Amino acid sequence: MSTFVEILKAIGLAVLIFTFLAVVGAMYGVYLERKISGWIQVRYGPMHVGRWGLLQTIADTIKLLQKEHITPRRADVMIFNTAPIIVAVAGLLDWVVIPFGTGFGRYLVVRDINIGVVYFAAMASLTVIGILTAGWASNNKYALLGGLRSASQMISYEIPLALGLLWAAMIAGTLSTVGIVEAQRGGWFLFKVPPLGFLAALLFLAAATAEVNRVPFDLPEAESELVAGYFAEYTGMRFALFQLGEYAEMYAMSAMAAILFLGGWLEPNMPQWVWALLGIGALAMAAFIRFSVLRQVMLVRPILALAVLGAVICGLMVLGIGLGRTPVLPSIVWFFIKLFALVFFLMWMRWTYPRLRLDQLLNLSWKVLLPVGLLNILLTGLLLTVAQ
């Protein structure tokens, strides 16, 4: 009987996470991406469906659902149909070990596994099978090239990614994601053993960007040379599944970076006057933009929005500390603030930097990130041993 309940629970949680990823991750991820790209390229982005184009991706999804599934002639049909599912499921499985916060007297995580970090790396590495087979099964030269590029890229960048994960696990002394967050109660790992923590975070973020095939590491799907790379031949919902997998993976990587280096769901532990100072700074910036000619410039409008948002958070923190509440905001709110800050950072990078060449890409991984990561681990191990 208990097995039956366990299975029901697993199905329920899978549906929950899939819905979260499909709606928040993929649909509003695409919306955010288009809005932020619009901002960086000084245009509006989607504006017509719903207020500020908020319903644009829902309309797009409905459109994609109605599209015909086209299978290219001489494609390997079975593999062609399986590949999008592999990518989507691998993106989904990452979320099993991501803790969202605490509540109802327990950790809000699907399963706190004692090998959480290894599990995360393993599931992230499964995506590449889907991408490679999608490229091969399409029977299209661009798709195949995209698949091959992605394989070499993802295999190379898995090592720096694992080194970044390993660093956090070393400092925390555990592989469990919940344990890693709990170990950061004294302070974020980003500032631990400076500058090694910062170095490890940088390493992880660079490798994570490459793992999810985003600019400046988007060679597998470089539009300008490969049409769309490995999913060039996919139509309708299958194409959407690739997008879903990609965004799920990107959100998972951002969440993991937040957990490893930014303290996950924990509230930043700063005195009241620091919050007040930050809030006044943000407010001053917002006021300066609002009451000068600058507000006519499209490029600064999102900065205005971000400054107001920052000022609101800082104001709430000052108020909360003044009233003597210890976690001022719910832990899940902090998790999402950090998650979206990192997602925003990744999108900002994507629309700002040009693409690397293949040799530059591989050189960066093997000649810079790998030695730096190994040295980082060595130094940290040495310091930890000395400190004991």
Add this chain to the structure above:
Amino acid sequence: MGELAAFIVLSLVILIPAVIVVTSRNIVRSALSLVPTFLGVTGFYIMLQAEFVAGIQVLIYAGAITVLILFVIMLTEGGSGVDVRQMNEQVPLGATAALWLAFLILVVLFRTQWPAASGQPPAYNAATIGSAFLSSYVLIFEVTSLVLLLSLIGAIVIARREE
């Protein structure tokens, strides 16, 4: 009951793709069929409460080795690899050898006294494995890493010579 059901399902997940690996004429499909086999073995590791090995199994075998095999096929076969003969004329000889091997294994299996000892299995987590590698098995560990490093350098040397 649940354990037996899981064992049967996992065995099927391992064995059916394993048969496809050796019989398919499409070499890419063969390579891809390795993935469910590896994942099924991962399931066995989890049933044996060896979570760390299970995680590493997915990371290394399903995530890296399969991709490496696929990568090699796509680079060397001109991206096709369809319609490759997996058998030669020596099928009867091979079948005889396989039957004898199966017979031998069965004999050994049935003649062994399996000690069904009760009690807790030894502690089996990442920390224990790590300290075992760097204490009792340090020589094997270091030699293995040296062999891997040498093969890596050797591969690079061979690849560079063609330029």
